[in-house]
Amino acid sequence: MRRVLRKAQAARFLARLGVRRGAAFRLRVAMPPGGGAGASTAARVALARAAGRRGAARVAAACLFSEGACDPLMRAAPERALWASRQARVLAVTPALPAMEIVGGFYGLPTRTNPRDALFADIADLAAQWPQACATAAAVARLASVSAARTLALRGPAHDPTAALAARLGALGWAIAHTGSARALIFAPGGAAATVEDALRAAGFAQVIRFRIGGRA
Template identity: 50%
Template sequence: MIHAPRRVYGHFGEWMQGCLMPDGEVALITLPCRALWVQIETDGTANADSAMFPPDQLARFRHALRLGAAPWPRLSSNIPPGCGAGASSATLTALAYGAGFSGPPMDLAQACLDIEGATDPLMWPAPDAMIWASRSGRIVDTVPPPPPCVIVGGYWGAPERTDALDTEFPDISDLLTPWCAAARSGDLSSLGRLASISASRCTALRGPRDPMAELAEDLGALGVVRAHTGSARGLIFRPGSVPASSTAALEKAGLNGVFQFATGLA
């Protein structure tokens, strides 16, 4: 049993995402973002955002989690859909908690997966401490979470919703062992380099081209992160080292909704 939160946090793309060889399973290390959230409101009930999830899906979700006749909660959210920030996963997770779910995170993940086809591990307290297979809903392995850092990011181009049948991602098998070693030693510079490699491989294979590598060089960032499906793009900085000009630079380059947030091991 778990204590259900009143707010479910989203993510801002991924530290890395791609295929794991030899079987080609799509896996990721998510990038948690506490600046993006879905909140369970206490003043009234609603029909659970029927625009995002039709009634038949919600009925299936309710049955899978054995929620009985508990009403769906009213939600508020600041997560933009289609930006690679976990809007659908966070919404389903918040709906479940608001309707009384208090079971294991894996049960909730499997119920979300049944509705979404690909889900984010936002129901865990440390979603960046695992390699997550988003299309099969399993923990491939545990990893050390990254050390504290700051992301300055925004949204590049049009929203792009995740297609659960899309498995055209680059191989990242070679990045996981060095990622674990760098995270274990708190080597943020190496983590930034590895995240940049994952982002650049994704951009080369899937597009669209963006100005993030140039911005990272100009602003002295440690690396680049992106939503591997979605429009979120960001730069990685050490705490206290974000240039005052960074927001203006990203906006001038064409990113929308620029903001910054802290992430990593507290």
């Protein structure tokens, strides 16, 4: 297990939410801080909920104060938020995701998010296409792949294997964290062979996981 939140950070975060000193909490995460999978925000949201603070707007403001940038994990449906991470606000609510199967993990070294980092690709055109793309897994995967390719072209690393793995393993597309080492292959439900995890591990991926998202609950 890795430390994702120092005691002093936790104390300042809780104070921002009006929680008195003296409360004791223990958090454990099974993914690397700096992986780009939302561990830092998830830890703060869990801490807020353990302390009885659940208002999404208030928790988002406290996360922004503490981190300088945050994910929309305090919201009921975070996957449907077009989210301004440096402002902790929703720009638009998007349609529900189609059903997809994800196989992914972490490739390379973790990179903590720097709130002052502005070296990101322009994806305004992809955001405009996103609502219509949510109709099918293939369309979502296509936009995710374009976004990921732009990020790699701008930020690296060079020779990232994710796109080639997606093509070789029959994925609909692929995705990466804008910052951090998280990588994912996107499949239609049931479309990922049982050997995909082994292929990712052989390529250097760590903490490989398979899960499903989207579709009807």
